[in-house]
Amino acid sequence: MGPLINPQQIINGLQLGSIYALIALGYTMVYGIVRLINFAHGDFFMIGAYAAYAAFFAFNAMVAGRTGTLAFIVLVIAMATSASVAWLANKLAYKPLRYKPKLSSLITAIGVSMFIEYFFSAFPAIGASYRAFPEIIPRRDIHIGPAVVSNLVLIDLAVAAILMIGLTLLVRRTTLGKAMRAVSQDKDAARLMGIDIEMVISFTFLIGGAFAGAAGLLAGMTYPRIFPYMGILPGLKAFIAAVLGGIGNIPGAMLGAYIMGIAETFASAYNSLIGEGIAFAILILVLLIRPTGLLGEKIADKI
Amino acid sequence: MLSVKNLKVCYGKIEALKDVSFEVPKGKIVTLIGANGAGKTTTLRAISGLEKVTSGTITFKDRDITNLDAHKIVPLGISHVPEGRKIFPTLTVKENLELAGWTIRDKAEVRRRMEEVYDIFPRIRERANQLGGTLSGGEQQMLAVGRALVTGGELLLLDEPSMGLAPVLVDEIFNQIVAINKRGITVLLVEQNASEALDIADYAYILEVGYTTISGEAKAIAEDQRVREAYLGV
Ligand SMILES: Nc1ncnc2c1ncn2[C@@H]1O[C@H](COP(=O)(O)OP(=O)(O)OP(=O)(O)O)[C@@H](O)[C@H]1O
Numbered sequence: 001m002g003p004l005i006n007p008q009q010i011i012n013g014l015q016l017g018s019i020y021a022l023i024a025l026g027y028t029m030v031y032g033i034v035r036l037i038n039f040a041h042g043d044f045f046m047i048g049a050y051a052a053y054a055a056f057f058a059f060n061a062m063v064a065g066r067t068g069t070l071a072f073i074v075l076v077i078a079m080a081t082s083a084s085v086a087w088l089a090n091k092l093a094y095k096p097l098r099y100k101p102k103l104s105s106l107i108t109a110i111g112v113s114m115f116i117e118y119f120f121s122a123f124p125a126i127g128a129s130y131r132a133f134p135e136i137i138p139r140r141d142i143h144i145g146p147a148v149v150s151n152l153v154l155i156d157l158a159v160a161a162i163l164m165i166g167l168t169l170l171v172r173r174t175t176l177g178k179a180m181r182a183v184s185q186d187k188d189a190a191r192l193m194g195i196d197i198e199m200v201i202s203f204t205f206l207i208g209g210a211f212a213g214a215a216g217l218l219a220g221m222t223y224p225r226i227f228p229y230m231g232i233l234p235g236l237k238a239f240i241a242a243v244l245g246g247i248g249n250i251p252g253a254m255l256g257a258y259i260m261g262i263a264e265t266f267a268s269a270y271n272s273l274i275g276e277g278i279a280f281a282i283l284i285l286v287l288l289i290r291p292t293g294l295l296g297e298k299i300a301d302k303i
Numbered sequence: 304m305l306s307v308k309n310l311k312v313c314y315g316k317i318e319a320l321k322d323v324s325f326e327v328p329k330g331k332i333v334t335l336i337g338a339n340g341a342g343k344t345t346t347l348r349a350i351s352g353l354e355k356v357t358s359g360t361i362t363f364k365d366r367d368i369t370n371l372d373a374h375k376i377v378p379l380g381i382s383h384v385p386e387g388r389k390i391f392p393t394l395t396v397k398e399n400l401e402l403a404g405w406t407i408r409d410k411a412e413v414r415r416r417m418e419e420v421y422d423i424f425p426r427i428r429e430r431a432n433q434l435g436g437t438l439s440g441g442e443q444q445m446l447a448v449g450r451a452l453v454t455g456g457e458l459l460l461l462d463e464p465s466m467g468l469a470p471v472l473v474d475e476i477f478n479q480i481v482a483i484n485k486r487g488i489t490v491l492l493v494e495q496n497a498s499e500a501l502d503i504a505d506y507a508y509i510l511e512v513g514y515t516t517i518s519g520e521a522k523a524i525a526e527d528q529r530v531r532e533a534y535l536g537v
């Protein structure tokens with residue numbers, strides 16, 4: 001079978017897409033609610049990977065042998081850590097600039113990103129070099145015809161699917177979700193309903209951060225090498241996925257991320273340099289052909 | 304019930320309100336009339352906490368609410384129907400109304416008030432599951448008033464409810480405002496449509512480039528020669 005119709009590539013693409021999707025959702029939700037491209041978001045992903053790393057060594061002995069329990073604890077800690085950092089970044093860096101010109105927050109976001117990356121590198125316990133990510137769940141391969149599906153693939157897909165379904169239910173069905181959509185559409189009107197918009201914005205950062213944290217853990221398990229700058233490229237690609245889907249649009253971010261994951265996997269199979277560059281080619285194409293993205297419309301839910 | 308004293312509000316260097324003072328007595332309809340850019344919207348936005356006040360005071364039910372956050376003012380009992388209605392376009396009519404009950408703990412009460420809104424505006428009931436953005440201008444105005452009724456303030460701020468509506472609809476909206484007032488809700492009505500507003504109001508204030516100038520009983524204001532020339536076109 002030629003590389004272009006290889007089912008293995010599709011599986012790998014979906015796996016990569018799952019990780020991009022979890023990151024892209026944070027970009028898109030935050031953009032939807034405060035119209036900010038949070039360049040530090042890729043670093044929340046990196047922090048999730050490191051939090052998972054630390055949590056593994058902290059709890060490994062304690063729950064020895066019970067892999068599922070350990071993985072769950074690690075997931076919760078990764079999500080909670082990234083969520084806290086995202087929440088803090090909003091409180092300290094973005095909130096004070098909320099009603100200032102957009103450019104100030106954008107530059108601040110770049111500043112926050114660099115701060116996190118350099119601080120992590122300089123911090124002796126972390127350091128700038130690569131670390132091997134521990135095998136939290138031992139890899140097992142399942143052969144289906146010509147394709148190999150590892151248990152990690154299934155875990156990545158399942159965790160992403162559960163989180164995305166949960167998010168969709170939250171945003172569609174709950175009052176808080178409706179408030180998030182309301183704030184993303186019209187802040188003044190939301191305030192006149194008595195909604196504390198800063199609370200809703202904080203909550204959005206928490207969710208976005210938590211998703212990035214989960215992605216950090218999954219990426220660590222799947223591509224077991226972590227370093228303080230690991231968030232930059234996946235962050236950029238996930239951002240492009242969000243733009244591809246229509247920034248501000250939740251289903252769009254999911255769709256864009258899976259397209260991106262599959263495109264990148266196929267392109268890499270062809271040539272690894274093209275694989276790295278395909279995201280940026282997609283960005284340019286989207287901006288030229290359909291700047292609103294696939295699902296972005298004039299009156300789309302900007303959240 | 305509401306008392307505004309020497310209110311000053313600035314947008315950057317622009318002083319939109321320079322010295323605005325007025326009173327809204329409980330149970331009455333008070334109208335604030337002024338030309339484009341006089342500061343009517345700014346006044347309402349300052350009252351409901353959407354705009355920061357530079358100086359002056361706003362007192363509601365004997366409580367100083369100057370510069371309180373909007374989401375803290377709403378539960379005190381002020382509902383604001385903003386200029387341009389500001390319906391959430393991709394939320395359904397029903398969801399728009401539900402959100403208006405955000406500060407009310409008792410969700411059964413929210414549902415009861417929504418039923419009331421549906422009774423007052425049957426057109427809104429018919430469109431309950433339609434997206435807010437697909438409503439006509441008149442329906443959006445009804446929904447905006449409906450949201451304020453669900454929020455349930457004792458004081459209703461209305462910013463040009465007649466804007467962009469056909470004359471029949473203007474009459475309907477004004478009739479509803481009178482009906483709402485009869486149920487004990489105090490109304491502060493901002494209008495350019497001066498003759499209609501003076502018809503239903505008890506008191507009126509004229510706002511001119513950031514100052515409240517002429518004031519009095521609506522009937523007297525409607526007879527005032529200066530007002531007749533400037534705002535009633537006679
Ligand atoms: N966000 C803003 N930034 C700067 N200036 C503003 C802003 N909003 C209003 N203004 C200015 O403040 C003044 C009062 O505006 P306001 O909207 O309160 O008038 P208005 O009486 O409601 O007018 P209209 O009848 O046209 O609605 C105007 O000169 C306007 O240009």
Ligand SMILES: [Mg+2]
Binds near residue numbers: 343344345386
């Ligand atoms: Mg106005």
